[in-house]
Amino acid sequence: MRAVAADGLTLEPQTVAHADPMFIVLSDPAIYEYENEPPRSLDWLRDRFRKLESRVSPDGTEQWLNWVIRLPDSELAGYVQATVHADGRAAIAYELSSAYWGRGLAHRAVAAMIRELAASYHVRTVTAVFKKENQRSRHLLERLGFLPASREWHGKYHVDADEEMMRREARFHG
DSSP states (O other): OOOOOOOEEEEEEEOOHHHHHHHHHOOGGGGGGGOOOSSSOOOHHHHHHHHHHTOOTTTTEEEEEEEEEEESOOOOOEEEEEEEEETSSSEEEEOGGGGGGTTSSSHHHHHHHHHHHHHHHHHOOEEEEEETTHHHHHHHHHHHTOOOOOOOOOOTTOOOTTTTEEEESSSSOO
């Protein structure tokens, strides 16, 4: 895994050393409006990041790629991540502190990750799942060229009734 330059920001491979500053970023209650919850504790987040540093699932069937988003002033704004499957598909996720919403950072970070997935990990299809109520994520994905996945894909990948899956084929241009 390598660092990725992304139009005014850098995606750094996430390590346990990022846990302390990311704990502050991930403690922003606004980012949990639709799902998940803040980290339980700094120790919990350190343990999670330590496990993710393996970059592979326990059974060895998935690659776990996690990057923190570093701004030019050295601040961390959030993360992007991908689970890469052997069939050439990557499931992606992202989170940014609400202090950085509306600045195009998520678009640039996710676009850079997608380019890296296609170029270095031979990903052909990218999927993202989000709560249907989360219009911010829907609009971001649409701007990145994602389209709604078929009902067949929703069933195949066990998407919950209150969620939507979008997908994009790997003809990536940012």
